């Protein structure tokens with residue numbers, strides 16, 4: 001079995017964002033990303049700051065760790081990163097989950113294809129808007145969305161929005177793939193903020209502003225606008 | 241055309257709860273309920289306090305009002321109450337929405353069947369737990385869930401939870417209808433609270449407690465736990 005670089009295994013908790021927001025789930029966070037978004041809220045997965053904490057685990061190790069932490073109190077596992085789509089070796093973990101009747105969710109920015117995308121129950125493709133400082137490879141993104149659509153996969157697109165340029169980008173993404181369930185999410189501009197009450201009130205204001213902007217536009221009708229629930233509940237704490 | 245008793249038509253805004261949480265939508269709130277839940281957050285729809293405000297409208301009136309308020313900035317309409325399932329006459333409104341390519345959502349406690357349930361895009365059946373003071377008619381609920389399942393309707397069950405008795409009730413509902421997408425939602429115990437900051441911090445604490453309880457239980461795995469987003473953003477304000 002190939003080793004998978006893992007930074008965190010925790011749960012059960014709830015999924016705080018996107019298409020299965022609120023879902024009771026375990027989390028596996030993998031290390032490594034091909035992007036370096038300006039506002040990345042998990043920069044420790046790729047900036048070297050948590051290098052010492054990376055565990056090289058087989059799929060079976062991870063499964064055992066999930067059972068240790070979650071016992072029989074879960075039926076859903078979320079794989080997050082970093083960009084887990086860098087890891088072909090995740091196939092083995094996803095197979096183990098399927099064999100055990102566990103549903104899975106995974107989010108990736110859409111820069112890389114993996115055949116095991118077909119086996120993810122709830123797949124979120126989250127291309128990064130201008131404020132991230134990253135460039136979208138639309139050829140790659142088209143290919144990914146096309147393959148998933150052809151396969152009738154249950155997947156969604158999600159764009160994090162910090163400003164008007166980002167909202168314009170989100171609108172273009174939505175119109176490029178009109179049939180795909182589309183989520184707009186407020187970003188967290190203060191990933192270092194330790195005062196959770198202040199963070200929550202700022203985030204809820206940002207969320208209200210974003211709702212207002214989306215509601216004004218006729219080119220953003222069939223969309224869902226969501227905050228990050230885990231940040232509202234736990235602030236910037238890790239591992240919850 | 242038969243008249244429909246309407247209390248509010250507003251939007252676009254977002255759906256704050258349940259299976260299409262975050263969805264950009266218009267709202268139509270009908271008057272009248274066969275229940276009188278202890279903690280009802282829309283008691284004005286049935287307790288007589290807003291009797292003067294009830295507008296008797298045809299389906300076409302409502303459609304025109306929706307267009308007036310929302311223009312071309314919506315593709316989704318939520319019908320709420322009260323209990324809109326009391327109103328056979330809603331069929332005409334739902335037909336107009338369908339003809340215009342507008343999706344619809346509706347929530348009801350599951351005390352009454354209507355054939356137009358089949359035409360709702362996102363139907364939520366929300367039986368009321370013990371803290372409401374209401375008794376569930378399980379024969380009726382069985383019939384409703386059975387009909388919707390047979391029809392492969394896109395529907396979900398949602399239970400609002402205030403205390404441990406309610407969580408026990410929610411668990412029984414989930415196990416009675418195991419194949420149906422199941423949502424657990426925090427209630428709002430302070431529908432009169434005007435201090436939104438205090439309300440928000442209390443509600444987020446309640447939400448965290450509920451998450452913890454659900455996460456501890458092995459008989460509540462395939463569930464989603466959600467707050468009411470609109471209350472977090474707008475407090476107890478009406479018409480947003």
Ligand code: SF4
Pocket residue numbers: 033034035036037039040041042043045081082083109128
């Ligand atoms: S793609 Fe995701 S994990 Fe990678 S840098 Fe951007 S936000 Fe961070």
Ligand code: SF4
Pocket residue numbers: 273274275276277279280281282283285321322323349368
């Ligand atoms: S069923 Fe709904 S509208 Fe009717 S009393 Fe209960 S909470 Fe209020």
